[in-house]
Amino acid sequence: SCDVTQLCNCSSMGLDFIPPGLTDKITVLNLAHNRIKHIQSQDLQQAVNLRALLLQSNEISSIDEDSFRSLGKLELLDLSNNSLAHLIPAWFGHLFSLQHLHLQGNFYRDLGESSPFSRLRNLSSLHLGNPWFSTIRQGNFEGIVALHKLWIDGGNLSQYEPGSLKPIKKINHMIINLISINVFSAIIRDLLHSLIWLEVRKITFSIPAEMQLLRVMSSSFAKKISFKQALLTDATVPEMVSILEDMPKLVEVELIDCRLLGTGRWEIQIQANQSQTLKVLTIKKLSIEEFYLFTDLQAVKGLLSLLTEVTVENTKVFLVPCSLSQHLLSLEYLDLSANLLGDQSLEHSACQGGWPSLQTLNLSQNSLSDLEITSKSLSHLRNLILLDISQNNFGEIPDVCEWPKNLKYLNLSSTQIPKLTTCIPPTLEVLDVSANSLREFGLQLPFLKELYLAKNQLKTLPGAAPIPNLVAMSIRRNKLNSFSREEFESFKKMELLDASDNNFICSCEFLSFIHHQAGIAQVLVEWPDKYICDSPLAVRGAQVGAVHLSLMECHRSLVVSLICALVFLVILILVAVGYKYHMVWYLRMTWAWLQAKRKPKQAPPKDICYDAFVSYSENDSDWVENIMVRELEQACPPFRLCLHKRDFVPGKWIVDNIIDSIEKSHKTLFVLSEHFVQSEWCKYELDFSHFRLFDENNDAAILILLEPIQSNAIPKRFCKLRKIMNTKTYLEWPLEEEQQEMFWFNLKIALRT
Numbered sequence: 001s002c003d004v005t006q007l008c009n010c011s012s013m014g015l016d017f018i019p020p021g022l023t024d025k026i027t028v029l030n031l032a033h034n035r036i037k038h039i040q041s042q043d044l045q046q047a048v049n050l051r052a053l054l055l056q057s058n059e060i061s062s063i064d065e066d067s068f069r070s071l072g073k074l075e076l077l078d079l080s081n082n083s084l085a086h087l088i089p090a091w092f093g094h095l096f097s098l099q100h101l102h103l104q105g106n107f108y109r110d111l112g113e114s115s116p117f118s119r120l121r122n123l124s125s126l127h128l129g130n131p132w133f134s135t136i137r138q139g140n141f142e143g144i145v146a147l148h149k150l151w152i153d154g155g156n157l158s159q160y161e162p163g164s165l166k167p168i169k170k171i172n173h174m175i176i177n178l179i180s181i182n183v184f185s186a187i188i189r190d191l192l193h194s195l196i197w198l199e200v201r202k203i204t205f206s207i208p209a210e211m212q213l214l215r216v217m218s219s220s221f222a223k224k225i226s227f228k229q230a231l232l233t234d235a236t237v238p239e240m241v242s243i244l245e246d247m248p249k250l251v252e253v254e255l256i257d258c259r260l261l262g263t264g265r266w267e268i269q270i271q272a273n274q275s276q277t278l279k280v281l282t283i284k285k286l287s288i289e290e291f292y293l294f295t296d297l298q299a300v301k302g303l304l305s306l307l308t309e310v311t312v313e314n315t316k317v318f319l320v321p322c323s324l325s326q327h328l329l330s331l332e333y334l335d336l337s338a339n340l341l342g343d344q345s346l347e348h349s350a351c352q353g354g355w356p357s358l359q360t361l362n363l364s365q366n367s368l369s370d371l372e373i374t375s376k377s378l379s380h381l382r383n384l385i386l387l388d389i390s391q392n393n394f395g396e397i398p399d400v401c402e403w404p405k406n407l408k409y410l411n412l413s414s415t416q417i418p419k420l421t422t423c424i425p426p427t428l429e430v431l432d433v434s435a436n437s438l439r440e441f442g443l444q445l446p447f448l449k450e451l452y453l454a455k456n457q458l459k460t461l462p463g464a465a466p467i468p469n470l471v472a473m474s475i476r477r478n479k480l481n482s483f484s485r486e487e488f489e490s491f492k493k494m495e496l497l498d499a500s501d502n503n504f505i506c507s508c509e510f511l512s513f514i515h516h517q518a519g520i521a522q523v524l525v526e527w528p529d530k531y532i533c534d535s536p537l538a539v540r541g542a543q544v545g546a547v548h549l550s551l552m553e554c555h556r557s558l559v560v561s562l563i564c565a566l567v568f569l570v571i572l573i574l575v576a577v578g579y580k581y582h583m584v585w586y587l588r589m590t591w592a593w594l595q596a597k598r599k600p601k602q603a604p605p606k607d608i609c610y611d612a613f614v615s616y617s618e619n620d621s622d623w624v625e626n627i628m629v630r631e632l633e634q635a636c637p638p639f640r641l642c643l644h645k646r647d648f649v650p651g652k653w654i655v656d657n658i659i660d661s662i663e664k665s666h667k668t669l670f671v672l673s674e675h676f677v678q679s680e681w682c683k684y685e686l687d688f689s690h691f692r693l694f695d696e697n698n699d700a701a702i703l704i705l706l707e708p709i710q711s712n713a714i715p716k717r718f719c720k721l722r723k724i725m726n727t728k729t730y731l732e733w734p735l736e737e738e739q740q741e742m743f744w745f746n747l748k749i750a751l752r753t
Contacts, residue, residue, distance in 0.1 A: 002026065010034070011054070018043040030054040032078070039063040045070050052076040056102065059083055065090040073097050080127070081105035089116045099124040104153050110135040118143030129153030129177070136164045146170040154178040155202065165190040177201040185213040192220050199226040206231060206261075211239040218246035226254040234262030238299075245275045245303060252280035259287045264295035274302065279330075280309040291316045301327040311335040319345045325354030335362040337388075342366070343373040350377045360386040364411070368392040371415075371423060375401040382406065390414050390432070397423045412436070413452070434474070442466065453478065454498075464491045472496040479503055610642040611751055612702070613665035617675035620706060621645075623733075624671055628704075631744055632751070639751055641669075666700065667751055672730070673706040702750050703730035 002008040007028040010019060015034040022029070026047050036058040044050070048070050060082040068074070074095050084106040092098065098120050104127045117123060123144055129152045136154075138161045150171050160183045171194055178184055184203060191198075198220075205211065225244065232240065237260070244253055288294060301324045308330050318340040328334075334355065341349065341363060355361075358381050368374050371394045378384060379402040386409035394415045401423035408427060413434040420433065424443055431445065432452040441453060441462040448467045454476040461475065461483055471493055480502040616624045625643070632639040642665055648657040662668055670676070731747055734740055 022047045024048045026050055028052040028054075031058070033057045035059055037061055037083075039067045041066050041069075043067060047071065048073070050074050054078045055082070056080040056105075057082075061085065063088070063091055067091065069094045071095060076100040078102040079106070083107055087111055087116045089114060089118065092116055093119050095120060097122055101126050103128045104151070105130050107132060109133060110137065111140040113137065114139050115142035115144075117141065120144065123147065125149040125151075127151040127153075129155075129157070131155060133157060135159040137161050138164050140164055141167050144168050147172070149173045149175070151175040152177070154183070157183050159183075160186045162186055163190060169194050171195050173197040173199065175199045175201065178203060181205075181207075181210040181213050185216055188214070188220060189216050192216070195220065195222045197224040197226070198222050199228065200230065201228045202230070203227070204231040205236040205240060206233050208235045208239065211236050211243075214240075214243055217243050220247055221249045222247065223249050224252040224254065225250065226256065227258055228256045230255070230258045232258065232260050234260075234265060237262070241300065241303070245273060245278070247275070248277070250275060250278050252282070253278065254282040254284075255286055256282070256284045257287075258285075261289070263288075263290055263293040264297060264299075274306065276306065279307060281307055282309075282311040283315055284311065284313045286312075286315040288316065292318075297321065297324055305329045307331055309333040312339070314338040316340055318342070320349035320354075322348055322351035322354060325349055325351060328355055329357065331355055331358055332383075333360045334358055336366070337362045338365040340367055343368055343370045343377075346374060347377040350381070352380060355381060357383055359383050362388040364388050364390040364392070366392055369394060371397045372401050375403045375423070375425075379404055385409060387411070397421055399423060401425070403427075408447075469493055474498040475502075477501040608664055608666060609640070610647075610661070610665040611639040612667040612669045613642040613661045614669045614671065615676075616669075616671035617673060617678070619675035620671055620673050623706060628671075632748070635748060639748070667702055668700060669702050669704060671704050671706055672709060674709065676706075677709065702747070704747070705730050705732040707733075 001010050001013075005027065006025050007030075008026050009030045011030045012033040015031065015036060017036060018031060018039065020043075022044065023046055027049060029047065029050060029052070032054045033056075036055065037060060039055075039060060039062075041064040044053070044067060050071050051073060053071070053074060053076065056078045057080070060079065061084065063084075065088060068077075068091055072094060075097055077095065077098060077100070080102040082105070084103075085108055087103065087108055089112070092101075096119070099122055101117075101120070101123060107130065109132050111128070117126070120143065125148055126144070127149075131153075133152075133154055134156050136157065136159070141164060144167060146169060150168070150173075152175070155177055157178050158180060165187060168191075171191065174191070174195055174197070176184070176187065176199070178200075179202070181203070184200070188195075188198075205214075225247075244250060298321075304324070304327050307328060310328070310331060310333070313335055314337075316339060317336055320336070346363070346366075346368065361378070361381070361384060363374075366389075368389060369392065371389075374389060374394075378387065381404045384404040384407055387404075387407060388411040390411045390413040392415050394412075394417055397417055397420070399421045403425040406427065407425050409430040410425065410428055411432040412424075413432045413436070415436060417433065417436045417438070420438065420441060420443055422443070424431065424445070426445055427447060428445055429447050430450040431448060433441075433456070434452045435455040438453065438456040438458060440460075441451075441458065444466040446467075447469060449469055449471045451462070451467065451470060451473045453462070454474050456475075456478050458475060458478040459480060461480070462473075464470070470491060472495060476498050477500075480499060481504055483499075614624060614628075625645075629641055629643070632641060642661045644657070644661075647661065649660075731743060731750070734743055
């Protein structure tokens with residue numbers, strides 16, 4: 001389970017214990033999502049170079065005290081989501097290099113009487129807590145001087161001893177999930193000067209009397225406060241705003257996925273001094289059940305003049321009151337994406353004198369439908385440089401529009417525009433019109449440097465002359481099939497062209513002129529498998545200079561013609577060779593061999609005509625015809641022998657004669673000699689008879705050894721003969737006349753069996 005970097009992934013393997021055999025080469029060991037219940041002292045003893053140990057989501061309930069003693073180089077330990085009921089300081093006593101420790105999701109209710117982390121001098125992030133975690137005591141965090149991140153899941157944290165977190169002198173980011181306002185207030189009191197970013201989750205600010213406990217926050221030096229999944233009401237918002245405005249170093253406030261019960265009619269007047277440090281306000285997915293009754297926020301507009309960045313995303317905003325816009329004097333960045341702004345409400349929101357310093361405006365995913373009204377509503381924003389109005393539904397656009405004079409970046413992607421007109425401002429340096437239905441692009445944009453045309457219907461590149469300063473262009477997922485040299489002539493400053501996912505037809509000329517085109521530094525061209533070109537030609541992200549064109553890619557027609565001529569020549573040669581060496585005859589013989597293989601091993605009794613078929617070499621015909629045939633056919637009773645010279649049917653193919661004769665004979669006599677094993681025909685007779693004669697339970701083959709032959713001298717092509725000579729008894733023709741009578745007697749007995 002280990003790769004070349006010694007990262008061993010044993011997760012989700014159903015393991016009940018840490019596998020044995022771990023060595024000092026392993027650097028990362030992932031044992032997550034198994035069924036491990038206990039960690040023993042010797043389990044990790046050899047893994048001295050381990051950097052990361054992932055044990056989350058097991059069933060670990062006990063760990064021997066010295067289990068991690070040898071892991072002095074360990075930097076990450078994840079024991080989250082197990083069954084640990086207690087935390088023992090001895091576990092972490094030798095983890096001198098540990099930087100990240102995850103202990104959340106276990107069963108412990110507290111951290112013990114002392115600090116489990118006192119020896120972890122290099123600890124950077126600590127995540128602890130669970131649904132049963134209820135107590136934090138003084139001394140629990142002794143030894144920790146600074147943390148990059150501290151995450152406490154304390155949904156049921158009810159007891160916090162003051163001073164418990166004071167030993168930590170600096171926390172860059174603290175995430176705390178808790179319900180108790182009292183505990184929250186006590187924690188803040190201990191971290192007034194050490195906390196930089198505080199993120200509070202799932203807390204409820206609904207009782208005005210409890211808000212006084214949070215007044216201590218106004219003395220905090222935190223620079224960022226985040227509330228996630230928190231609950232606020234009209235009764236508690238004024239006090240919370242007052243506290244935040246009084247924080248001396250607060251720069252950013254963030255509300256994400258929170259709920260506000262009310263309509264903005266605060267029960268008491270907000271009494272707060274305007275913060276001189278607060279610059280960034282982010283509100284995402286704020287749920288206001290009666291948002292349509294929400295007020296114009298007159299009570300807070302006096303506190304907003306110094307804000308430079310405001311994000312109100314996915315919060316059902318349908319109008320920004322003009323008076324509020326006019327108080328945002330320092331606002332440079334405004335994100336109102338994923339809301340309900342329409343053409344008329346935008347006209348009111350961006351009224352004269354509103355957002356005077358605005359440079360970036362995001363109005364994507366709203367309900368805008370008239371580009372002429374939208375552009376006119378924003379035309380007075382002299383400092384506006386970047387405008388994102390993507391994912392609205394403009395459709396047809398007019399020929400003339402009024403835009404901010406300094407607008408340089410315009411995003412009109414996914415706005416259902418079928419055709420671009422001179423409504424587009426000529427001052428642009430970056431234009432994104434991706435994911436529309438454009439079939440052409442011919443705008444005169446002399447200052448344009450970046451153009452994004454992905455996911456349209458273009459079949460040709462835009463003309464280069466109207467956009468002479470273009471540096472980068474994306475025309476992915478269109479319908480281009482080639483580039484012409486003329487289309488490139490004016491792209492003198494082009495550095496990046498992304499034309500991947502198109503219908504390109506591969507050609508040498510196409511890539512050659514791109515390769516040699518002056519000024520083109522990088523071209524992204526991808527050849528999908530469903531098109532003619534193949535990926536080795538050009539890979540996404542590869543420089544054109546790295547593309548190597550093969551002969552096939554450059555001269556496809558010539559190569560195909562040569563291949564066809566070569567194939568025809570090969571076929572002609574094969575026909576000539578086959579004719580000369582009787583190839584047709586060999587093919588017919590192979591077909592007959594296959595038919596013989598599939599025929600039954602024994603013919604019906606009524607078809608048997610001979611006692612034996614005699615297979616012999618022509619060089620042994622004198623002995624066969626003059627001695628053996630005379631002896632057997634003149635015996636009493638006589639034997640009927642089948643000889644190829646005498647009994648083969650004239651005009652019938654010789655191979656068919658051999659097969660028929662073997663099938664119509666009780667036995668087959670093989671007269672073996674040096675001439676036999678050199679005869680090709682004898683080999684064929686042996687092959688054709690093999691399927692009926694040479695199985696283990698059949699004795700239809702009779703071998704006569706006319707002269708001594710060593711089995712190892714038989715050619716390898718007679719492998720069946722070698723086998724039968726090693727497994728069956730054969731008759732040997734004796735040269736002494738007194739022994740020949742016994743030979744004939746044994747042969748006749750074998751033929752009658």
